[in-house]
Amino acid sequence: MNKQESYKWASKRIRAQVQRHVDIVATCANTTAILKEYFEFFWVGFYFYRNEHLILGPFQGPPACVKLTLDKGVCAQAVKERKTILVPNVHDFPGHVACDERSNSEIVIPTFDSNGQIRAVLDIDSIHFDSFDDTDQNYLEQISGQLASIWNCASE
Numbered sequence: 001m002n003k004q005e006s007y008k009w010a011s012k013r014i015r016a017q018v019q020r021h022v023d024i025v026a027t028c029a030n031t032t033a034i035l036k037e038y039f040e041f042f043w044v045g046f047y048f049y050r051n052e053h054l055i056l057g058p059f060q061g062p063p064a065c066v067k068l069t070l071d072k073g074v075c076a077q078a079v080k081e082r083k084t085i086l087v088p089n090v091h092d093f094p095g096h097v098a099c100d101e102r103s104n105s106e107i108v109i110p111t112f113d114s115n116g117q118i119r120a121v122l123d124i125d126s127i128h129f130d131s132f133d134d135t136d137q138n139y140l141e142q143i144s145g146q147l148a149s150i151w152n153c154a155s156e
């Protein structure tokens with residue numbers, strides 16, 4: 001399967017998760033599990049945006065930083081700019097937060113609720129340099145958009 005096909009399948013399966021959504025953690029957990037099934041990402045996970053901080057949510061991969069501040073890092077920049085940040089070489093990114101030294105490139109996609117409020121970021125790390133391109137960005141933004149309705153449910 002090529003990258004587009006993998007994203008299409010992943011996206012279809014994530015849509016099905018959103019349709020039977022009952023709990024934020026459960027839906028986000030399965031979203032990361034589905035992405036990990038289709039791609040050899042080193043780390044894929046959510047950071048929930050709470051009280052001006054980013055708190056580790058469901059993820060697949062090695063243990064990661066539990067709490068991120070908004071003053072530095074790729075995730076923080078995605079929140080502050082409300083847009084996807086694509087980092088071909090994390091070692092060149094000033095203020096990059098290295099939760100695991102093996103990560104070499106990264107993409108962070110903000111996740112908004114139906115009112116346009118930022119609720120989380122989806123963070124994906126690769127051990128390879130320059131792992132992510134426009135195709136990743138487009139599909140991952142679309143997947144992140146599919147999650148919009150889950151944040152407005154009573155379970156959160």
Ligand code: SME
Pocket residue numbers: 043064065068072073074075076095096097098099100103106123125
């Ligand atoms: N590198 C991120 C921190 C989170 S880890 O990659 C899991 C950052 O700079 O915000």
